[in-house]
Amino acid sequence: MRQFDIAVVGAGLAGSLAALALAESGRSVALIAPPARAGDGRTTALMDQSIAFLKTLGLWDDIAPHAAALETMQILDGTSRLLRAPPVAFRAGEVGLEAFGYNIPNAPFLTVLDARIAAHQGIARLENGVTAATAFEAGVELVLDTGERVTAGLVVGADGRKSKIRDSAGIDVKTWSYPQAALVLNFTHERPHGNVSTEFHTESGPFTQVPLPGRRSSLVWVLPPAEAARLRDLSTSDLGQAVEARMQSMLGKVSVEGGAQSFPLSGMTAARFGKGRFVLVGEAAHAFPPIGAQGLNLSLRDIMALREALSSEPATVGERFDRKRQADVRSRTLSVDLLNRSLLSDFLPVQFLRSAGLHLLSALGPLRGIVMREGIEPLGSLKALRDMLRERVARKQA
Structure with a gap:
C-alpha cells in the first residue's frame, strides 16, 4: 500500500x-x-x-505569454429600466497597480x-x-x-x-439555482481593447468582455437558459453579430472563435x-x-x-x-x-439601491479605492489604510 x-x-x-x-x-x-x-x-x-x-x-513566467492585463474594469448599465446607473470605471493606477490582474x-x-x-x-x-x-x-x-x-x-x-x-x-x-445560464466564448475584434474589461449590466445578468492577448477577448454572457441555448446553436457569423450588437460595436466587427459553450448557473x-x-x-x-x-x-x-x-x-x-x-x-x-x-429584480427599491451605489462609486474616488482593494484582496482596504498611517507616522518622526 x-x-x-x-x-x-x-x-x-x-x-x-x-x-x-x-x-x-x-x-x-x-x-x-x-x-x-x-x-x-x-x-x-x-x-x-x-x-x-x-x-x-x-x-508565472510560463503562464504570462498567454495572459492579458486587466488595467481598467468598467461597468455600463445595459438595461432599459427607469432607474439606470452611470458608467463606472475602476483603474488599477488609482490603487498603485499596473494591472488588477490578468485573464488567462x-x-x-x-x-x-x-x-x-x-x-x-x-x-x-x-x-x-x-x-x-x-x-x-x-x-x-x-x-x-x-x-x-x-x-x-x-x-x-x-x-x-x-x-x-x-x-x-x-x-x-x-x-441553489438561478433562472440563468452562462454563454461562454472567445472572439476577435477590429479595435484594440486597450486592456479594458467591460461589464454590461442587463436585465438577465451581466455581459462581461475580458481582454485576451492581441485583438481578442473572452466573453461571459448571462442569459435565460432558452436564449443561451438559442445563441449557442447559431452559426459563428450570426453569433458574432449578436455579440457585436450587445456591445454596441464598442470593439468594432466581432468574429467568434470556434463554438460557444453554455452552463446553467447555480x-x-x-x-x-x-x-x-x-x-x-x-x-x-x-x-x-x-x-x-x-x-x-x-x-x-x-x-x-x-x-x-x-x-x-x-x-x-x-x-x-x-x-x-x-x-x-x-x-x-x-x-x-x-x-x-439585484440585476434580476424588477423591484424599484432594489433598482434604486443598485443605481445609487454605482452613482457613489462613480463620484467618490476614495470609495472606489476601497471597493477596488477589497476586490483584489480581502481586507485590502484596511491594510492600505494601515500602511498609509504608518507611513505618515514615520514621516513625522523623521
Whole structure:
C-alpha cells in the first residue's frame, strides 16, 4: 500500500495548484484524478494577490505569454429600466497597480500545470478515480477505481461540486439555482481593447468582455437558459453579430472563435470546509456564478490558508482550516449572490439601491479605492489604510 503525507483528489486548476503548493513545502503528495479532461475554452481572471502566489510557485513566467492585463474594469448599465446607473470605471493606477490582474485561458494554464506536476519529484500523479475514503486514527485510506488502496495523513478534496471526498467526510452542502445560464466564448475584434474589461449590466445578468492577448477577448454572457441555448446553436457569423450588437460595436466587427459553450448557473456552499483529516478547496467547497472574477481567486486563498494550517497536527488540520476560511467564503458568496439577484429584480427599491451605489462609486474616488482593494484582496482596504498611517507616522518622526 502506497503512503503519502497528503493526497489531493481532483486535478483541475484548484487541485493542480494545491498539489504544487503543498509539494513545495517538502511533503510527499499524491495527485489523484482520471487523465481525461474535456477541452476547456473558458478563461480565468486572476487578481494581483493570486498572480503573486503563482510567482511564488515559479509558474508565472510560463503562464504570462498567454495572459492579458486587466488595467481598467468598467461597468455600463445595459438595461432599459427607469432607474439606470452611470458608467463606472475602476483603474488599477488609482490603487498603485499596473494591472488588477490578468485573464488567462484555461487550456494553456492547465498544460503548464500538467508539465510542472509531471516534472516534480515530490508529486505522484495517480490517474484514477476515488471510490471511497475512510478516516482512521493514523490517516485516511483511499480506494481507487482499480481496487488499489493508498493512505495519506491528510486528504484535500478538489473534486468539484459533486465531491466524493466531501461526501466521505460527512460534510453537508447547501445548493441553489438561478433562472440563468452562462454563454461562454472567445472572439476577435477590429479595435484594440486597450486592456479594458467591460461589464454590461442587463436585465438577465451581466455581459462581461475580458481582454485576451492581441485583438481578442473572452466573453461571459448571462442569459435565460432558452436564449443561451438559442445563441449557442447559431452559426459563428450570426453569433458574432449578436455579440457585436450587445456591445454596441464598442470593439468594432466581432468574429467568434470556434463554438460557444453554455452552463446553467447555480450556487453551492459546504456546511464546513474541513473536518479532521479532510479539507475542501475550490468547487468542492464553494461555487457561484462567474461574476466579479471571484471563483479561482477564492480557491487560491483556500490553498494559501491550507499551507498555513498545515503547521498543526494532521488530525486537526480540518478544523483549523475551516475557521480560517469561513468569513472569506461566506462574505464573497453572499456578495456575488446579492449582485446577481439585484440585476434580476424588477423591484424599484432594489433598482434604486443598485443605481445609487454605482452613482457613489462613480463620484467618490476614495470609495472606489476601497471597493477596488477589497476586490483584489480581502481586507485590502484596511491594510492600505494601515500602511498609509504608518507611513505618515514615520514621516513625522523623521
